[in-house]
Amino acid sequence: MNQLMKADVQMTSLDIAEIVGKEHKNVMRDIRNEIESLGSEIGQLIFEQSSYINSQNKEQPCYKFGKDGAMQLALKYDAVTRFKVIKRIEELEANQQQPQFNLPSTFKEALIMLAESVDENDKLKQQIENDRQKVVLANAITTSDEGLLIEGAAKYMRQNGVNIGRDRLFKWLRGQGYLVSRRGREYNMPTQKSLNQGLMKIHAQQYFDSEGELKVNRQVVVTGKGLMFFINKFLHDGQLTLPLNI
Template identity: 55%
Template sequence: MSQLMNSNIKMTSLDIAQLTGKQHKNVMADIRKEIKELGEEVGQLIFQPSSYINSQNKEHPCFSFGKDGAMQLALKYDAKTRFKVIQRIEELENSYRPYIRPSEQEIKRMNAEARLENARVRKANTYLKLSNVDTLSKEYKSILVAKASETLSGEKILPYAKSEQQTYSAKNLGEMFGVSPQRIGLITNKHNLKIEEYGEWYRDKSRYSSKEIDSFRYFDSVIPRLEEILGVDKSS
């Protein structure tokens, strides 16, 4: 009871009459009955006699009360009427609820979280933009989309696609054939070997800077073509 009495909302018997559709005199009778049943000491503590001026500029009696009195009356009525009274109580409580300014520490924390979230969104958008690069393989595009979802959520939601074939870099092939990676690149460009039949495009970090570059990874199927072009038989 004491918790209800501490509520700072104020209502009158006129408010209850308007909410319930009952005549004010009947609401007054309900309140007097409540006071009698609660006992004078408690009842008059909850319901305070008051007055109002009507449209004819005449003074008439009413009762004023807080949340405890409104709830006490609501329990007397049917479900729909109780709902209206309780809804009005909540509206009044929300209107009285003071604005509490966050502390400086809380503001700094919220700003830091906002900056971190913005950074995650920018990073995820970068992954999604890269996934639209036409030269990338389907597998690598799916990896980029998975990375975007992981960046936003903080956990792995989509599995990373893995190529079902072994792949080789130009350096790997150069070591295999005893030539430089640059020559492998020149040969595969000249003979149009950087296609899906012979490998996949990936987005790799440059060895010479922090930038990311398109890099072609070769399948086993390119080895016979390079043997043919270079005149070297790697099967022996």
């Protein structure tokens, strides 16, 4: 039978330094800052400490990570650099998709193997195209200063494999401490944790009511970084269980 080898791409901070044209020590600093922003529990799952031997035959520290880590770092840089990182990921994924064949012993087995090969190649092409579209869409949103309201965030998450709606997302965010759950003026507003991590922000719009009094309408906005963060938690951590009595 024809089988495709599938594994997560593996990159290091040295690879990123080469791609972005920065000194390795500066990329190491970027990664440490990212781990601090994500929180050590999440950050250390994405970025793993490692080492390498330099040209002076000395062991030096570095980080290694998969596609998630590479994309997380890419979001810190400009559009051209993000494009270079994404292209490198695509190259690594293409190199990993090496078919292994067992030679058929009969003409019938050869025909079956050929049919399976065509089917798998079609599926692979479709998966690559789907991934490419998701990367382009994620890139477009994460580079936007505006972000998305909760309803738009829920729609975007559904497009990326998370079965969730507006109201359910509000409940989950309150239950996980990303939105204020205490009834009052700050109800459903981002907590300090969300603001500090850059996952959400408050969009304030001034307007005059029917009596001519100046009012302020505040809306919760999920940032591009927040979208990637929450989708990763839902898809990889399975954190879609809603708390009770919210």
